[in-house]
Amino acid sequence: MTEAGTPTPARRRRQESLIPAGPVRASAHVCMAAGCLSMQADTVFDSLCERVTARGLTDVAVKRVGCLGLCAAGPLVAVPEMGRMYDHVAAGDDAALDGVVDGLAGGEGGRQTATDPFFSHQVKVVLEHCGQIDPERVEDYVAVGGYESLTKAVTTMTPAEVLGEVSRSGIRGRGGAGYPTGLKWTTVAKTDSPQGKYVVCNGDEGDPGAFMDRSVLESSPQQVLEGMAIAGYAVGANHGYVYVRAEYPLAVKRLTTAIRQAEHAGLLGPRIADTSFGFDVEIRIGAGAFVCGEETALIASIEGGRGTPRPRPPYPAASGLWGKPTLINNVETLASIPAIIGRGAEWYSAIGSGKSLGTKVFALAGSVVNTGLIEVPLGLTLREIVFDIGGGLPGGGKFKAVQTGGPSGGCMPESLLDMSVDYESLAQAGSIMGSGGMIVMDDGTCMVDVAKFFMDFCREESCGKCVPCRVGTTQMYHLLDRITRGLASRDELGELESLAGMVRDTSLCGLGQGSPNPVVSTLRYFRDEYMAHIDDHVCPAGVCKMEPREAALAAGEVAP
């Protein structure tokens, strides 16, 4: 199957941000993340620059910034000095554009967005600079304190002290599995390797419905690079790779610019902050393979081969890229590091709850009013996220489930809405934290069909190396397909359940091991829907097309 990504923005002469020579009284931050950009945010930016100049506002800035979060209401323009945000500022909508300019001039005009409760419930650590800085200007990142943590680490701390700080912060891997980051770093640091070590940033965000890493890379790329350099200092690596999906051309472009600017400014490269520590970063672009999010497959892909996983141990911490000790962390994990080093482990570990400390970024999508990107302390309830921050379901729709963790995750029913969102609770409920996609589903969604959707995904994305995943996902898909067509018997449902256990227990990597989760979790919470398909030949949500029983009998597709 062929795939494609978001288009590269048309090549146009990039207009610089409009920054007055004197003091700035107000500044318009125009969101340039993929969502708003696809609604012509670049034209909005140009129009605002023209209008501000035409009105002779000499103390007003117009800046291009990264993701402002509330994608549902784009294109977005924020005016931080006044604590305002304007939504639906569409290109060519003169009234909306004039409203923003009027606001910049000191007036009350324009259609303003309520900041409560979408923004007021959030705690921004990873997204602190998203929407505040121009992602294509390293000066902007430095102006908000960027690279101070790296300088602090290399000039005032020993690598062991950095490791201690990260361990005490309690941060766990934000890519899905939740392995303690400090422990991972310490393992790599302890492994001797005279030939060098590597730091790899995993930006192969393949979960459908997840766009957190992309927003961070597009909105604050320097923050990720700084986190990588700190990691390099702590574990003893001088070279890093960022692996980004080919589907994210804008992230690749901004990251390329960021690396060039950081090296030019002496923030990366040899002798960082006049110490003997040097660190450089290269980009590797993926080519459309979900399995490359698995760390050993990702390594194979960086080495230029087919992205197939291999058995662990040895773990990459002992033998990774080119056989050298390799630290692999997710984008969001690395983006949290500068704040942890800058403000200290105690500050960070005061956020969150239990064994899940700090904040997590989620991408809210599906049947929810406020779709977009949010960052919340771990330990909030699903209800707070979906109904308070997310604003509930549009048009008074009835909540049915929220899916977390993508193809390896599960569907949480209404009865679990008051569950705390942390690593342990989610695992206990049969899902995973995953990378942070959260899809809200209403009663027009068929849960068997959703399970089939994810199984189709895993079946196509299986690399084919191990039999349980390659054959098992196809067989499970086949069984789910028969259920959704009203052809399956109760025996086949039993077959599906036993296959799910087998595939989970015997697959080589996380893709196969996690692939039964959507089936198992929907069976656990929505078994009646499966039974309605099987026993009554009815899809309660009205999604699946049932095949006439007589025709199926005649074709020999069902047992008499």
Add this chain to the structure above:
Amino acid sequence: MTVAAAAPPASPPRDDKRWRQVDVRIRRLGARPDALIEVLHTVQEVFGYLDDDALSYVSEALGVPPSRVLGVATFYSHFVRKPQGEHTCVVCMGTACYINGAGAILSRIHDTLGIDAGGTTPDGQISLLRARCLGACSMAPAVVIDDEVHGRLSPDGVQQMLEAL
């Protein structure tokens, strides 16, 4: 088998100036075998797809066995082995788009143009692709027609846009 890195430089398969872009990229990457994916990206950017001649050339230039080049070119779904149509229509099949009706959009295109994902109309006008997730979840279902993202679409809306091409 490994081909010696010191082999004489391979000559481009066709007398086409666009190969210079590929050669520049290969040189910049030091013609290392691990640059395979990067080089294939460049070839596809320049020519639109990867044909057999291109794969043989890349194999020689990087000293990577042809079997491995073919293996990589066919493993990753981003690489295409056939020329694409004049226009492209990408239907996002991410979770949010799927539950909001992306499937109905695909079947409408199948019914009206007679092509499935990965196919091109016989007149070479429109190629249909599908994406895993464009991250445009807030505009679901999303469709990209010739590099322009359109959101919150119905099958009728997509059909009209394709007919207008």
